[in-house]
Amino acid sequence: MFTGIIEAVGHISRIDRKGGDWQLTVKTGKLDLGDVRLGDSIAVSGVCLTVTALLSDGFQADVSNETLACTAFRDLKAGSRVNLEKALTLAARLGGHLVSGHVDGVGEVINRSEDGRSIRLEIRAPNSLARYIAEKGSICVNGVSLTVNSVNGDCFGLNVIPHTAAETTVEEWRTGASLNLEVDLIARYLERLQMGAAATASKTDPITLDLLARTGFMR
Numbered sequence: 001m002f003t004g005i006i007e008a009v010g011h012i013s014r015i016d017r018k019g020g021d022w023q024l025t026v027k028t029g030k031l032d033l034g035d036v037r038l039g040d041s042i043a044v045s046g047v048c049l050t051v052t053a054l055l056s057d058g059f060q061a062d063v064s065n066e067t068l069a070c071t072a073f074r075d076l077k078a079g080s081r082v083n084l085e086k087a088l089t090l091a092a093r094l095g096g097h098l099v100s101g102h103v104d105g106v107g108e109v110i111n112r113s114e115d116g117r118s119i120r121l122e123i124r125a126p127n128s129l130a131r132y133i134a135e136k137g138s139i140c141v142n143g144v145s146l147t148v149n150s151v152n153g154d155c156f157g158l159n160v161i162p163h164t165a166a167e168t169t170v171e172e173w174r175t176g177a178s179l180n181l182e183v184d185l186i187a188r189y190l191e192r193l194q195m196g197a198a199a200t201a202s203k204t205d206p207i208t209l210d211l212l213a214r215t216g217f218m219r
Contacts, residue, residue: 023060038053082169110122123156
């Protein structure tokens with residue numbers, strides 16, 4: 001688990017393609033790796049990766065085809081800057097919100113403007129995620145915990161203060177950029193809970209009168 005409070009900005013120093021998968025070498029900048037061990041988790045721009053090798057100035061991690069298909073990692077190249085956060089400990093303060101590091105989809109920046117010293121962003125989310133995004137709720141964007149200012153259909157607005165912009169890669173989030181999105185965990189679990197008996201139905205089950213009756217849609 002993570003909080004969405006970025007600890008350092010690093011960069012991708014190398015991408016090795018191995019059998020369709022990737023092996024990333026990440027230089028971690030000011031991130032303290034003194035307490036990191038092999039097998040530990042580090043969020044890289046919102047994606048939870050397992051440390052497979054520790055280096056003097058960074059680490060290596062494997063990236064599966066599934067992760068490449070579900071995230072904006074496909075746009076990474078050597079030199080790309082990434083937001084970094086080590087896994088949450090039980091003694092740590094929860095300054096952002098609970099983040100799993102399991103990206104739900106990729107959003108696109110459709111508008112960016114200056115608002116005083118802050119940055120305003122409008123991001124389009126995949127249609128399948130729009131229902132989980134609520135005004136004044138939390139969302140994780142490229143690993144950064146942010147508050148949703150507004151919602152309009154599948155688009156949502158954010159306001160990023162100068163400190164957050166300075167400590168993350170937000171300055172690079174320009175119009176057209178693809179960003180990793182993770183919606184609030186509570187919203188996903190609430191939806192599943194509200195499904196009731198329907199949650200046990202297979203996605204391949206045909207819709208029949210019996211199924212509708214068993215799941216509470218008919219009496």
